[in-house]
Structure formats: C-alpha cells, structure tokens
Amino acid sequence: MNDILKCQKCHSYSLIKECKCGGVCVNPHPQKYSVEDKYAKYRRMCKYEGQMDNNNP
Numbered sequence: 001m002n003d004i005l006k007c008q009k010c011h012s013y014s015l016i017k018e019c020k021c022g023g024v025c026v027n028p029h030p031q032k033y034s035v036e037d038k039y040a041k042y043r044r045m046c047k048y049e050g051q052m053d054n055n056n057p
C-alpha cells in the first residue's frame, strides 16, 4: 500500500521517498511512532533485506 508522503524540502506531496528536488519525503501523519521506536531498528533491517530480495533477479 502506498502512503502519501510529503517532501521535507519543497513540501510537495509524492508517493516515493525521493523527491524530484532531491529532498526526502516522509509520511506527514506518523502513527504510533513513539511506541514503535524501539523496534524501528529491526523494521529497517527487515525493509533492507526485503529490498535486497526485490533487487535480486
């Protein structure tokens, strides 16, 4: 599922994390971030591995 992301630099909306302007797009409506903070490290690792799998032919 695609969340609407907002560029931190030019404040335009996008569906991808890298904006045309070179800025980073983030979710403008973060949910439960403080609760999940201690697991963020593991979630990033999982995401990274998932991307590696996707990039492998």
Ligand SMILES: [Zn+2]
Pocket (backbone or CB within 6 Å): 007, 008, 009, 010, 011, 012, 019, 020, 021, 022, 023
């Ligand atoms: Zn931008």
